[in-house]
Amino acid sequence: YKQLQGRHVLSLYDLTPAELVYLVDAADDMKTQHKAGKANRPLEGKTLGMLFEKPSTRTRLSFEIGIFQLGGMGMFLNTNDLHLGRGESVADTANVLSGYLNGIMLRTYDHEMIESFATHAHIPVINGLSDRHHPCQVLADLQTIREVKSGWNGVKLAYIGDGNNMAYSLLAGAAMTGMTISMASPEGYKPDSDAIQQASAVADKTGGHVEMTSDPQHAVKQADVIYTDVWKSMGQEKSNDREHAFAGYQVNRELINAARNDASFMHCLPANRGKEVTDDVMDGSQSVIFQQAENRLHAQKALMTALMG
Ligand code: CP
Numbered sequence: 001y002k003q004l005q006g007r008h009v010l011s012l013y014d015l016t017p018a019e020l021v022y023l024v025d026a027a028d029d030m031k032t033q034h035k036a037g038k039a040n041r042p043l044e045g046k047t048l049g050m051l052f053e054k055p056s057t058r059t060r061l062s063f064e065i066g067i068f069q070l071g072g073m074g075m076f077l078n079t080n081d082l083h084l085g086r087g088e089s090v091a092d093t094a095n096v097l098s099g100y101l102n103g104i105m106l107r108t109y110d111h112e113m114i115e116s117f118a119t120h121a122h123i124p125v126i127n128g129l130s131d132r133h134h135p136c137q138v139l140a141d142l143q144t145i146r147e148v149k150s151g152w153n154g155v156k157l158a159y160i161g162d163g164n165n166m167a168y169s170l171l172a173g174a175a176m177t178g179m180t181i182s183m184a185s186p187e188g189y190k191p192d193s194d195a196i197q198q199a200s201a202v203a204d205k206t207g208g209h210v211e212m213t214s215d216p217q218h219a220v221k222q223a224d225v226i227y228t229d230v231w232k233s234m235g236q237e238k239s240n241d242r243e244h245a246f247a248g249y250q251v252n253r254e255l256i257n258a259a260r261n262d263a264s265f266m267h268c269l270p271a272n273r274g275k276e277v278t279d280d281v282m283d284g285s286q287s288v289i290f291q292q293a294e295n296r297l298h299a300q301k302a303l304m305t306a307l308m309g
């Protein structure tokens with residue numbers, strides 16, 4: 001699949017729907033090989049930079065272990081340990097790092113920072129979470145949904161909560177794979193209308209559907225998957241009005257019972273247990289949260305191989 005070589009993935013929209021499906025198929029292959037104990041080292045001798053402006057558990061671990069398993073090496077970089085943190089320009093940094101690395105993953109606050117980095121980089125740039133997108137998470141989520149629902153066609157995904165980076169990427173991923181996505185967010189916390197329109201336009205072509213509501217009960221009706229995320233994303237810890245705004249948006253037993261009997265519960269993690277989701281849902285038999293987290297490894301190995309191979 002040579003057409004992905006050298007490309008950036010800042011958002012799922014940087015891929016065509018067919019390329020997205022190819023990557024999930026490749027993620028399944030990576031998983032099968034890994035479980036069978038087979039070595040697969042297409043990135044022998046290659047290096048991935050991993051630049052973080054924010055904390056991370058899953059993204060750091062899965063990228064660093066993933067590149068190692070593929071035969072390469074990952075290098076953890078903290079913005080504040082680079083001259084970038086004291087004023088060296090994004091453009092100069094991108095140019096310099098391009099001379100050393102074969103690929104780079106960035107986790108930033110401003111999405112524009114990743115875009116600007118990608119403009120100046122000569123190596124593939126992967127978004128490992130910005131305030132606007134989390135494509136790698138949704139790549140793994142699509143793999144997980146297909147594992148538990150045997151496909152995407154006809155699947156209804158209900159997203160309950162903040163119209164944040166996860167919401168934007170789930171809109172893109174659901175639309176591109178032809179799912180129905182029903183999103184329940186409070187007024188003032190919905191994704192912006194441009195993003196909703198963009199996803200709806202894609203869904204029109206794939207047989208998917210995008211629906212916005214403020215009512216969680218309505219969103220979960222007949223849902224196959226219920227997805228939520230924190231009410232306060234990284235950098236928003238001090239915003240006090242959020243607890244109040246999201247009070248009716250907890251995913252608890254009552255809300256789960258309003259969905260299909262076989263609905264799966266998903267969360268990108270980290271979770272704030274007792275806030276957006278209760279313990280019994282997180283730890284219940286319908287929860288696939290740890291399967292999602294594991295699939296980050298397989299999905300990103302597929303992504304790195306396609307872009308950096
Ligand atoms: N889901 C996710 O990206 O987790 P981390 O913040 O731990 O990387």
Ligand code: NVA
Pocket residue numbers: 129164165166229230232233234268269270
């Ligand atoms: N919305 C969360 C996702 C973390 C993986 C955040 O941005 O903090």
